[in-house]
Amino acid sequence: xxxxxxxxxxxxxxxxxxLTTALPDVVVERARRAPVDxxxxxxxxxxxxxxxxxxxxxxxxxxxxxxIGFSVTGFASATTDLAAEQALSLLHARVVETLAGWxxxxxxxxxxxxxxxxxxxxxxxxSARPAGEFLARFSMLAIGPSGGPWxx
Numbered sequence: 213x214x215x216x217x218x219x220x221x222x223x224x225x226x227x228x229x230x231l232t233t234a235l236p237d238v239v240v241e242r243a244r245r246a247p248v249d250x251x252x253x254x255x256x257x258x259x260x261x262x263x264x265x266x267x268x269x270x271x272x273x274x275x276x277x278x279x280i281g282f283s284v285t286g287f288a289s290a291t292t293d294l295a296a297e298q299a300l301s302l303l304h305a306r307v308v309e310t311l312a313g314w315x316x317x318x319x320x321x322x323x324x325x326x327x328x329x330x331x332x333x334x335x336x337x338x339s340a341r342p343a344g345e346f347l348a349r350f351s352m353l354a355i356g357p358s359g360g361p362w363x364x
Contacts, residue, residue, distance in 0.1 A: 219361050219363050221363075234306075279351050323352070
């Protein structure tokens with residue numbers, strides 16, 4: 213191996229650290245596979261997952277530009293349906309404010325861009341309390357030497 217940490221891992225670790233630091237009142241998890249039990253677990257909660265990876269070696273000679281996709285799923289609850297929807301909107305806005313346009317200090321990692329988001333309030337048979345979730349998609353630019361998807 214020529215590098216120390218894969219760019220993808222460096223990106224996801226930096227994103228998780230950024231979310232944890234900027235949103236200290238929110239539980240942040242990475243790569244969780246189990247469904248979140250909104251009736252039993254602490255909310256608000258964010259789950260970060262790495263997604264797509266696209267490489268482009270035509271942008272700059274000797275360098276590969278990677279587009280790293282990731283998603284943040286946010287979970288919130290409240291005492292009423294309206295308050296739950298408002299809590300979701302607020303949590304989403306805080307995530308976007310924290311990540312969109314941010315550039316990590318790790319060498320090779322570039323700006324984060326917001327892609328899209330989906331919102332869903334749970335039906336009463338799915339949750340005992342008013343709650344819901346959003347799925348926000350982002351991408352991050354990472355640049356490494358050709359054939360070297362490593363952070364230094």
